[in-house]
Amino acid sequence: MEILMAIVIGILFTCATYLMLSKSILRIIIGTGLLSHGAHLLILTMGGLKRGAVPILTDKIQDYVDPLPQALILTAIVISFGVTAFFLVLAYRTYQEIGTDDMDQLRGTKHNE
Amino acid sequence: MSLLHWAVLAPFLAALLVPFLYKLVRRIHTGWFVLFIPIILFTYFFTLIDTTRKGSTIIESVPWIPSLHINVSLYVDGLSLLFALLITGIGALVILYSIFYLSNKKESLHNFYVYLLLFMGAMLGVVLSDNLIVLYTFWELTSLSSFLLIGYWHHRERSRYGAQKSLLITVFGGLAMFGGFVLLSYIGSTFSIRELIMDSGQLFEHPLFIPTMLLILLGAFTKSAQFPFHIWLPDAMEAPTPVSAYLHSATMVKAGIYLVARLSPVFAFSGTWLWLVSLFGIITLLWGSFFAVKQTDLKGILAYSTISQLGLIMSLLGVGAAALHYEELDDNLYLAATVAAVFHLINHATFKGSLFMVAGIVDHETGTRDIRKLGGLMQVMPITFTVAVIGTFSMAGVPPFNGFLSKEMFLASMVHVLELDIVNFTTWGALFPVIAWIASVFTFIYSMIILFKTFTGSLQSEKLPKQPHEAPIGMLISPIILASLVIVFGLFPNLLSTSIIEPATAAIQPTLTNDLHVHIGFWHGFKPEFWMTVGIIVFGTMLFITLKRWWRIYSIVPEQISLNNLYDQSLNMIEVISLKLTKIFMTGYIRNYLIYIFIFFIAALLSTLFQKNAFTIDLDHVAPIGLYEVILAVIIASVSIVILFAKSRLTSIILLGAVGYTVSLFFVLFRAPDLALTQLIIETISVALFLLCFYRLPKLGNRKEERMAFRWNNALISIGVGITVTLIAISAFSSNKPFPPISSYYIENAYKEAGGKNIVNVILVDFRGLDTMFEITVLGIAALGIFGMIKLRTGRKSE
Amino acid sequence: MKTNDLILQTVTKVAAFVIILFSLSIFLGGHYSPGGGFVGGLMTSSAIILLLLAYDLKTVAGILPVDYKLFIASGLLLSVLTASGSLLFGVPLMTHAFTYVDLPLLGHISLHTAVLFDLGVYLVVVGVTMTIIQTIGESE
Secondary structure (H helix, E strand, O other), rough: HHHHHHHHHEEEEEHHHHHHHOOOHHHHHHHHHHHHHHHHHHHHHOOOOOOOOOEEEOOOOOOEOOOHHHHHHHHHHHHHHHHHHHHHHHHHHHHHHOOOOEEHHHHOOOOOO | OHHHHHHHHHHHHHHHHHHHHHHHOOOOOOOHHHHHHHHHHHHHHHHOOOHOOOOOOEEEEEEEHHHHHHEEEEEOHHHHHHHHHHHHHHHHHHHEEEEEEEEOOOOOOHHHHHHHHHHHHHHHHHOOOOHHHHHHHHHHHHHHHHHHHHOOOOOOHHHHHHHHHHHHHEEEEEEHHHHHHHHHHHHHOOEEHHHHHHOOHHHOOOOOOOHHHHHHHHHHHHHHOOOOOHHHHHHOOOOOOOHHHHHHHOOHHHHHOOOOOOOOOOOOOOHHHHHHHHHHHHHHHHHHHHHHOOOOOOHHHHHHHHHHHHHHHHHHHHHHHHHOOOOOOHHHHHHHHHHHHHHHHHHHHHHHHHHHHHHHHHHHHHOOOOOOOOOHHHHHOOOHHHHHHHHHHHHHOHHHHHHHHHHHHHHHHHHHHHHHHOHHHHHOOOOOOOOHHHHHHHHHHHHHHHHHHHHOOOHHHHHOOOOOOOOOHHHHHHHHHHHHHHHHHHHHOHHHHHHHHHHHHHHHHOOOOOOOOOOOOOOOOOOHHHHHHHHHHHHHHHHHHHHHHHHHHHHHOOOOOOHHHHHHHHHHHHHHHHHHHHHHHHHOOOHHHHHHHHHHHHHHHHHHHHHHHOOOOOOOOOOOHHHHHHHHHHHHHHHHHHHHHHOOHHHHHHHHHHHHHHHHHHHHOOHHHHHHHHHHHHHHHHHHHHHHHHHHOOOOOOHHHHOOHHHHHHHHHHHHHHHHHHHHHHHHOOOOOOOOOHHHHHHHHHHHOOOOOHHHHHHHHHHHHHHHHHHHHHHHHHHHHHHHHHHHHHHHHHH | OOOHHHHHHHHHHHHHHHHHHHHHHHHHHHOOOOOHHHHHHHHHHHHHOOOOOOOOHHHHHHHHHOOOOHHHHHHHHHHHHHHHHHHOOOOOOOOOOOOEEEOOOEEEEEEHHHHHHHHHHHHHHHHHHHHHHHOOOOOO
């Protein structure tokens, strides 16, 4: 399972990187979204998968899956939401003000070099 | 905290008050308040003379960083007391002078006096510190305050240039010196200068001894404007004249001298020290005096003159070190050199201080310092003229002034160099008295230039910006006091000999001065130095009269070949090269920066992985693969690949949502209910968010515009990243963990310690609650950022 | 473009309250079962977003006349105070206290200062989500 997940994560990262390197600002945002999904799954997979019960204490069970990655991912999910929202607004405000979404044209003017 | 510590702290504390005094009491010139500080401090240090005269010292220590053995240890002996007296004494006179020089109405006096007090405190710190690190701290503070003072008239381009130049050169030296200090403390395993001096006999055998010495000398030479680092001093003359008189003639530039003198006992065993210090000193002496004659600006002449006089003192200290280095010599001959150095240090402060003030008065009253426009001021400014006569004759080494005495002692010491019978010294050593004599002739010439070109000849009123008249009496007090000291020290030099010079010499050469007795006399008989002085005056007068005929030699070497030009060019080159270098990789395209990051990511992680043989696959402990998981994996992989080819905005947003929901299903399968819930709702809200922004977002660019090479590059990097992450993920769970996971602690203690059963939530709000707290802070910042980005615009439009 | 979304509006009227109630339950139960401040907060916000979708911004602003930025501030303040409150009792930062009581009707329940901290998280999450959505919605 972990090997399969590692490959899935690899594909997620590949697509995310490809999107982030493109010129369109919206693709970059979608790329960051994909990247965070990949990162979350990566953290979870690193700790090993399905090696115990759901991490909610019950009297009879001794083995639980690793709860720490889950706690880390939980905060990461919420943070990445905040970051995505921020990016999104940044993108559309840039588009409104400058009128382009081509990253090659968003490099400052000659003046402030 | 002892009284001594308070004395060093006093200027800093006063600096805090100055702005308030300036704002609140506008009618009284702020300088009057500031004047109290140096006067009180001078009186305090004056009372300490009695202690050092008896040969005892004071040491007071306050711990600063005890774990690193760095303490604010203040140490008073003859040498530091001499400097403390100079700093506070000349400081008082300069502040008094500045009260009349700087107008209460036009100048921002609070800035000026804050900088000046900052400098005074820093300088006291330099000369009183026993700890190398503390000394270095104060040392840099003097560079910094000097920078601020030179650039005081910051609206002038020349001021800013001079300030930058002095900062670059002195801080460069300061950093080198810091390296030297660190090495020195490593060799001697202490930061205390006193302890280093006690062990000095062993230190010079260490292999790092010479590099240490070179680094420290670099600091001292840059600060004291020794050749070839002297070029900052003439440009520092853009500072207000009181500052030039104080920092750039009497005190700060002598910090390098102080350092050389202070560390002489540590380094003087080495012959290299002797050579370097005396050689650089004598070259600077000649260079400074030769180029002083070329200057046309009064302060320019004085600046070069200061450079050459500093070289003179430096060379004396170097020759004085011979007493320590060669055991079979008559020590007293070379002690005499050190005595001369100390004596000339005092004399230079008096006559150069008064001359700077004279130059300031001339500038203030006529509006120019250009000697080509000046002349005939003798009748208009009789008092200033008298002061100038005393100052210049003393500088030229004419009896009966103090400069004559120390100049004679200097010449005598240089003649004694001939007696050092070491290899090659018979040939090269002969140069010392010759150079000293030539330099002294030039010193005589520029002294006369200052005096006669300014005060004699015909008054050219039409060339002067202002109608000249004598300066107000307040402005004359300080130069008159200094000029009187020139005469007093000249006629009664033994006032100083036991009280100041002996203790200071003892501090420079502590091992040799048990039976030191300094007596300075006028008449030594018809010795070589007497004939040299006669020769200087005769030749100097002849050359001064024929100045116009030989002045052309200065134009032999064109302006382009000068150290100043070298400095300008190299500064310019550094700027150009760094700009070019930056432009190569700082392209402004975010895509390029991302490529750097990704390539570095791949290179760093993969190389570490394989170098450390960390890549492992553990197939024994993998979890079983279920049908659902395979289906989900296929979905997530195919959907993310499809996103790459999506042509419309809506498709890509929906596909991203699909990935998100699949991830949340994964969380369900991997037994993470909290994550599944959160991911599910977040994904819903995210899609809502995307749709809200949908109409405002740009359409996806036409992908046909992107070239194939561009796409292949991207694909290559992306696949690299993907493979790297896959390998890391596989190795991460397969490898044998070097430490037991901390998760078991949370599982065991969640109920016992925190009273919760949902371990994830307990970790979030209890065990790692601080993380959560900062996380919600970040969220809040993001929300406010978004709010600002959208709302601030409407605010701008309504304006 | 005016669309007829009568069905959505009618369903929303009921569903929003159910979601909010459920979110409160999930928030309070967070220490013992899946849930907590993050999920609870997000679920509450999603209920409000549902209202926004069904009606429009102005109507919802009329129903819930609150400044969500205040939620962020008060939530942060609450969390910080709860976290640093432990300092007053001479124990390290972020130490929580809890006890168990038996109440009529409700039975055996626990009282826990961690809930206060989690309430801070809840408020911040609601505040952040709604500030973002509302600001974007309001912009022209």
